[in-house]
Structures are given as C-alpha cells and as structure tokens.
Amino acid sequence: MGRIQIESPGPLTTVQDLGRIGYMDSGFPQSGAVDWYAASLANILCKNEENSAVLEITLGGFSCRFLSSLAFALCGAHVQAALDGVPVPAGRCVLADAGSVLQIGMADAGCRIYLAVSGGFDVPLIMGSRSTDLRCGIGGFAGRSLRRGDVLSVFPGGGFTRDAFATQEKILCGEVPIRAIPGPQDDYFTRAGLRTFFSGVYTVTPASDRMGMKLSGPAPAAALETDIVSDGIALGSVQIPAGGQPIILLADRQTVGGYAKIATVIKGDLPRLAQLRPGDRIRFIKTNRKSALAVLQEMQNTLADIKRQLQKRDQV
Amino acid sequence: MRYKILTCGEGAVTVEFSRKINSRAGAAAISLAGQLRQQNAAGICEIIPTYRSVTLCYDPLKISYKELKRLIASCVRHPRAAAQDEESVRRFYIPVCYGGPFGPDLEYLAQRSGLDPREVVRRHISREYPINMIGFLPGFPYLSGMDASIAAPRLENPREKIPAGSVGIGGNQTGIYPIASPGGWRLIGRTPVRLYDPHRDPPVLYRAGDRIRFYPVSEQEYREIEAAVSAGTYAVRTEAV
Numbered sequence: 001m002g003r004i005q006i007e008s009p010g011p012l013t014t015v016q017d018l019g020r021i022g023y024m025d026s027g028f029p030q031s032g033a034v035d036w037y038a039a040s041l042a043n044i045l046c047k048n049e050e051n052s053a054v055l056e057i058t059l060g061g062f063s064c065r066f067l068s069s070l071a072f073a074l075c076g077a078h079v080q081a082a083l084d085g086v087p088v089p090a091g092r093c094v095l096a097d098a099g100s101v102l103q104i105g106m107a108d109a110g111c112r113i114y115l116a117v118s119g120g121f122d123v124p125l126i127m128g129s130r131s132t133d134l135r136c137g138i139g140g141f142a143g144r145s146l147r148r149g150d151v152l153s154v155f156p157g158g159g160f161t162r163d164a165f166a167t168q169e170k171i172l173c174g175e176v177p178i179r180a181i182p183g184p185q186d187d188y189f190t191r192a193g194l195r196t197f198f199s200g201v202y203t204v205t206p207a208s209d210r211m212g213m214k215l216s217g218p219a220p221a222a223a224l225e226t227d228i229v230s231d232g233i234a235l236g237s238v239q240i241p242a243g244g245q246p247i248i249l250l251a252d253r254q255t256v257g258g259y260a261k262i263a264t265v266i267k268g269d270l271p272r273l274a275q276l277r278p279g280d281r282i283r284f285i286k287t288n289r290k291s292a293l294a295v296l297q298e299m300q301n302t303l304a305d306i307k308r309q310l311q312k313r314d315q316v
Numbered sequence: 317m318r319y320k321i322l323t324c325g326e327g328a329v330t331v332e333f334s335r336k337i338n339s340r341a342g343a344a345a346i347s348l349a350g351q352l353r354q355q356n357a358a359g360i361c362e363i364i365p366t367y368r369s370v371t372l373c374y375d376p377l378k379i380s381y382k383e384l385k386r387l388i389a390s391c392v393r394h395p396r397a398a399a400q401d402e403e404s405v406r407r408f409y410i411p412v413c414y415g416g417p418f419g420p421d422l423e424y425l426a427q428r429s430g431l432d433p434r435e436v437v438r439r440h441i442s443r444e445y446p447i448n449m450i451g452f453l454p455g456f457p458y459l460s461g462m463d464a465s466i467a468a469p470r471l472e473n474p475r476e477k478i479p480a481g482s483v484g485i486g487g488n489q490t491g492i493y494p495i496a497s498p499g500g501w502r503l504i505g506r507t508p509v510r511l512y513d514p515h516r517d518p519p520v521l522y523r524a525g526d527r528i529r530f531y532p533v534s535e536q537e538y539r540e541i542e543a544a545v546s547a548g549t550y551a552v553r554t555e556a557v
Contacts, residue, residue, distance in 0.1 A: 024373070025363055025364050025365065025450060025524065027451045027455055126514050127514060127517075183323035184324045184330045229336060229366075230366055231371060232324075232330060232366060233371070234327065234373055235325075235328070255451045256449065264324050264325030264328070289323065289326045289376075297377060
C-alpha cells in the first residue's frame with residue numbers, strides 16, 4: 001500500500017473530496033474542495049475518480065515525503081514545486097520514487113493547491129465522504145488538518161501516464177469578474193442597492209476561510225430589514241449582514257442562516273473565487289440560470305475531454 | 317398552500333411558504349421535504365426544511381429547473397399522494413438531569429419567572445415539542461411550543477463551550493446541543509443520550525417533523541444511562557406517533 005508522510009503542512013492542509021452530500025438537513029456542512037475543478041483535474045491526471053480524496057493545501061509552504069513510489073499531480077494555485085530539488089510542473093502527472101521529497105513553495109498567484117496521488121488518499125468514509133469537516137471534527141485525517149509527521153495511506157489504483165498534462169484554469173488576480181444570479185432575497189434590496197452590488201468593487205478580507213469569504217466594499221441599500229427567519233443556504237450564496245459587507249458562503253458554510261442573500265455565485269465561477277486571496281478584488285457580474293448552466297456544462301465537457309484523451313493515450 | 321420559488325443560483329432553489337414563522341408554513345415545509353425524500357428524484361442532493369421553507373440543492377445537469385418546478389408543484393398539490401408509511405412521524409423520549417452542574421441557569425429561570433425550580437422543570441416536561449428545523453449545528457433541533465412562562469432571553473455573552481447534551485432555552489424555544497460548542501441559550505439540564513454519532517446511519521437520531529418529549533432523571537440514573545450509551549447498549553425510547 002502507498003503512503004506519504006507530511007514534513008510541513010503549511011498554514012492549512014486538509015483532506016477533501018467533492019463533499020459530504022445529503023446531510024444538510026441534519027445540520028452538516030457539505031465541506032469538500034473549495035476549487036472543485038482543480039481537485040477534479042488533479043484526480044483525472046492520476047486516473048482516479050474525480051471524487052477521490054486529495055490534499056487541499058492553502059497558500060503553499062508544504063512538503064511531504066513519498067514512502068512508496070506514487071504518481072501525483074498538482075493543480076490549482078501557481079506554485080514553484082520541486083521533487084528532490086528538480087522542478088515539477090503543475091497540471092501534469094509526475095512519478096515520485098519511494099523516499100523522494102516534494103516541496104511546494106508559497107503560491108505566487110492563487111490560494112489553494114490540490115495534490116492528488118494515484119489511487120487517492122485512503123481515509124475513512126464518514127457519512128459518504130472523505131472530506132475533513134473541521135468544525136465537527138469528522139472526516140479526512142482524524143477529523144483535523146494535517147500536521148508534521150502524519151502518515152497518510154493511499155489506495156491502490158489510478159496510474160501514471162507519461163506526459164499526461166492538462167491546461168489549467170487561469171488563475172486570476174487583481175480585479176476579478178465573478179458571475180452571480182440575483183436571489184434568493186434580492187427583493188430585500190432597493191433597485192439602487194442591487195446596482196451598487198453589481199457595479200461596486202469588493203475587496204477580499206483576511207477574515208476569509210473555507211466557510212465564507214468576507215468582502216469589504218460599498219454596502220447595497222436594503223429595502224427591508226435584512227434579518228430574515230432562517231432558511232437554507234446554497235453554495236456560493238452572498239449574504240449581506242446588517243453592516244452591509246457581503247460574505248460569500250463556501251464549502252464549510254452553516255446549513256441555515258438568518259441574513260438576506262442578495263445573489264448566488266454560479267458554480268462555474270467558484271473555482272476562480274476559491275483562488276482569490278486577501279487583497280484581491282471582485283466585481284460581481286449579473287447573469288442568469290441559462291448562462292450559468294452553459295458555463296458549467298462547458299467545464300464538465302472539458303474535464304470529460306481530458307479524461308478521454310488520457311485513456312486514448314494509454315491504448316496507443 | 318401557496319408558495320414562491322426563490323432562485324439560489326443554478327443549482328438550488330428555496331420553496332418559500334411564508335416569510336414569517338407560522339405553523340401552517342412549517343407543516344407544509346415538513347410535508348414537502350418528506351415527499352421529496354420519498355420520491356428520491358435523480359439529481360436532488362439536499363432537501364433542507366426550515367420553519368417556513370424548503371431549500372433544495374440539485375445538479376442542474378441531471379434535473380432541469382423546469383422538471384424540478386413540476387415535481388414541487390405536484391408534491392404540494394397532492395400532499396397525501398405519497399403515502400407516508402416509511403416516513404411516519406416518531407416521538408423520542410429524552411432523559412434529562414435538570415439543574416445542578418448540568419443546568420447552571422435553572423435557578424436564574426426560576427427567579428425570573430417567579431417559580432420554584434421544580435415547577436420550571438415540570439413546565440418544561442409538560443409538553444411534547446415538534447422539531448421545526450435542524451441546523452446551525454449538526455443535529456441541533458429547534459423545538460417550538462414551549463410554555464411561555466419559562467421563556468428567557470439568550471445570554472448577552474455566549475458561553476465559549478457548552479457540553480454536548482446540554483438542554484437549553486433561547487427565547488420561546490428550547491433545544492439540545494448535540495456537540496460541544498459555543499452558545500448563548502440558558503442551560504437547564506443535560507441528557508446523557510448521544511444525539512449524534514458520525515458512525516451511525518443516519519448520524520442524527522431524528523429529523524425535522526419528529527417530536528421530542530423530555531423526562532427527568534436523577535444524577536445516578538444519568539450516570540447509568542451514560543454508561544449504557546458508552547457500552548452501546550442504550551436505546552432511546554421511540555414510538556410512532
């Protein structure tokens with residue numbers, strides 16, 4: 001069985017898959033990789049199921065030792081990475097010998113790096129998922145973030161394809177357009193308030209985490225009291241608390257909440273959102289269900305194409 | 317019952333029966349959630365009932381918004397079409413040791429309401445509480461219908477850590493903390509029952525729509541139940557309503 005040992009976890013590294021689905025009615029957050037696209041791509045490059053467990057490494061500064069020979073792939077934020085001192089490119093399947101050390105520097109653009117290994121990380125399935133839920137202390141590796149010295153097992157399976165690589169999503173920084181659909185409580189805001197929201201520039205603040213991204217910027221004017229009787233919270237909801245500073249709710253969000261939600265970020269733009277870091281700026285672009293669906297479909301098609309190409313290459 | 321469908325991006329909707337808390341909206345939400353669970357339609361991944369609405373998360377590449385809307389309409393229009401045999405409402409009997417170190421706010425509540433602490437407990441156990449919603453914490457049940465004479469405002473400064481099993485009062489509602497967490501409700505007792513266990517399926521004993529009845533136990537009984545829970549030999553008394 002394959003194993004790796006953590007030498008440096010960096011600021012925050014957790015085991016994540018694509019989420020714990022179907023338990024929000026019991027109060028459990030979905031968790032899962034914040035950048036679902038990069039996590040899926042890293043898995044595809046290692047010939048894993050897209051939902052296999054990967055490491056979500058926040059901002060870099062990570063290193064691990066391969067205790068057995070394994071293929072791996074890095075996707076997501078831009079980092080300088082090296083295997084025993086030899087630079088390794090991102091978005092590519094690389095074979096690591098037993099004993100070799102992978103070092104990942106601090107990201108120069110983007111926020112989250114995904115490390116997939118062939119076979120996927122072998123941590124217990126809790127309520128149908130291997131994702132770490134830090135607040136409940138369940139899933140992933142002992143329900144917590146990784147520490148120096150932790151040894152993770154890896155399932156057999158997956159595989160190494162020489163020269164397997166994929167073009168990654170571009171990491172955006174500076175002022176980034178994020179598409180969002182108005183609702184569910186857009187009618188709690190005045191027309192001018194909605195205009196403010198969809199034209200203002202919002203800055204990502206350091207108080208952001210896997211639960212929510214807190215923004216600072218112009219407060220959208222409300223037409224009604226924005227404290228509502230709690231209702232369910234969808235991934236990507238942008239809630240506006242009394243102070244008027246938006247919070248975009250992410251993977252570890254609470255299941256219900258009592259602030260009006262002015263808009264919802266489309267699933268196709270969550271990956272670029274996941275890669276923003278404090279200081280980056282957001283401009284919300286109003287879109288609709290139909291366009292959002294087209295974006296999502298295209299991203300899924302891209303992943304399916306990459307998968308097919310890799311399979312074809314193996315058959316040659 | 318009339319409802320509105322609110323858009324929560326391309327992958328979720330909220331079916332809203334009312335903007336305010338009202339018992340008809342709550343009942344409609346519980347009923348719709350139960351029917352949708354039973355229909356088990358492909359592509360629906362989360363069904364979250366609350367006091368006044370149901371939020372559905374779905375995969376728009378598996379079920380279209382149009383199909384979803386049709387499904388919701390047919391469930392609301394024919395609430396009894398889906399026979400609720402498997403989904404019967406259950407009543408859970410939860411043992412609670414009131415007062416003392418388990419209920420540090422019982423005295424405060426007694427003083428505030430001008431009642432004897434035993435009378436506060438009697439009023440708390442005198443009613444059966446419907447679970448309106450589960451949320452904010454895994455397995456935290458929002459229970460309504462409490463005797464108004466024992467209502468109390470939340471703490472101004474929430475406690476940093478409330479032990480798992482604590483039974484509290486927040487405003488007009490009562491509830492149980494299934495895991496240790498910060499919280500601002502007034503604590504009147506504690507249950508040794510494990511309301512939530514990630515290794516159990518389902519992990520939480522009850523769902524929204526079920527009912528809870530509290531009954532008092534002594535500290536010694538509390539310890540006995542606690543030991544049985546740890547040994548895995550304790551079963552919560554449950555019955556179909």
